[in-house]
Amino acid sequence: MKWQGRRQSDNVEDRRSISGGGKAIIGGGVIGIIVLLLNLFGGETGQQIAPILEQMQGGGQQTEAAAPLSKEDEEMGNFVRVVLADNEDIWSKIFAEHGMTYEKPKLVLFKGGVQTACGGASSASGPFYCPGDRKVYMDLGFFEELKTKFGAKGGDFAIAYVIAHEIGHHIQTLLGTSAKMRQEQQGKSEAAANKLSVALELQADFYAGVWAHYNQENLDTGDIEEALSAANAVGDDAIQSKMQGHVVPDSFTHGTSEQRMYWFNKGYKTGDIKQGTTFEEIR
Known part of the structure; x- marks a missing residue:
């Protein structure tokens, strides 16, 4: 993605140098359910992944001072600010065209663990949106796991x-x-409640595609393939197959790999928010 030298959003809270830690509250009552429902790898899938990733990360239960940000960390933070700025510009324009005002969300970068209005979370939970404080939370280290453990292609556009997708939840x-x-x-x-969750997640994928549609001038060759590879990797069927060796369709909360790729691609090709009809089609 072409991002160097472009506008950066002021709505990023970088907490990566703040002491972290704290085990994620996964499935812990209503607050935990909200987090799991709305984050990218939530629901039943999140409960399967989180213990594995936490074990690989040493459990994430000890609080210790975070190391100073490296040059690579700083650069990745700048990239995130540009992507957020693109979302702000595009969604502000789309909302204005429909007679509405877009409220810009905050994006919080953290390492290890974070406290939110939706409860505590760790990087094992994956990136998520908290409606309680209307903020997106991301530990960028998770994307290495996405690539190495779940087979997604590398590249910055997978992060974008x-x-x-999480901004899509803010739109919702x-x-x-x-x-x-x-x-x-x-x-x-x-099972019926899960289908509604699937429709919500697929619509967020669709909105991500709409954003990409309006951001084409800043895309590099291969960016859309990176996004589709990430969508494929985080399909419920792909993750369940990898984590437990079989799939349980009634437990799907985010949609299959095929569905996630389809709805992102539909948003990208049409750029028409009225066509994000996942709730009518995913029943």
Whole structure:
């Protein structure tokens, strides 16, 4: 992605040099459920991945001072600021075209663990959006796991796709989609509630594709393939197959690899937010 020398967002909170640690609150009551529902690797899938990643990371339970940021860390932070700025510009324009005002979210970079309005979380939970404080939380170290453990291609656009996906959840919060979805989940069976969660996640993938559609002038050759590779790697079926050797469709909360790639690609090709009809199609 072409990002050097371009506008950087002021809405990034870089906490990577602050003491971290603290085990993630995974599945811990209502707050934990919200985090798991809305983060990229949440739900049943998140519960399968988190213990494995926490073990690889040494459990993440001890609090210790974070090391000073390296030159690479600083550069990655600048990249994230540019991607967030692109999202701000594009979604502000789209909202204005529909007679609305876009409220810019904050993006928090952290290492190891973080406290949020949705509870505590660790990098093992994956990037996530917290509707309680309307912030996106990311430990960039997780993307190395995405590549080495889950087979996604490397490259900066995989990170850009994930940021755009989480901004998609912010869009859903602003439009009231997330609140409506949670209300519809009440009283439904686990399988039925999971289908609504899948629709929410796939719509966030669609919004990520819409962002890419309007950002084409800044894309490099191969960027869309990187995004599709990441979407493929984090499909519920792909992760469950890798983690437990079999898939349980009724437990899917984010959609299959095929679905995630399809909806991102649809957003990218159409650029039309009205076509993100996942709730009508994923039933």
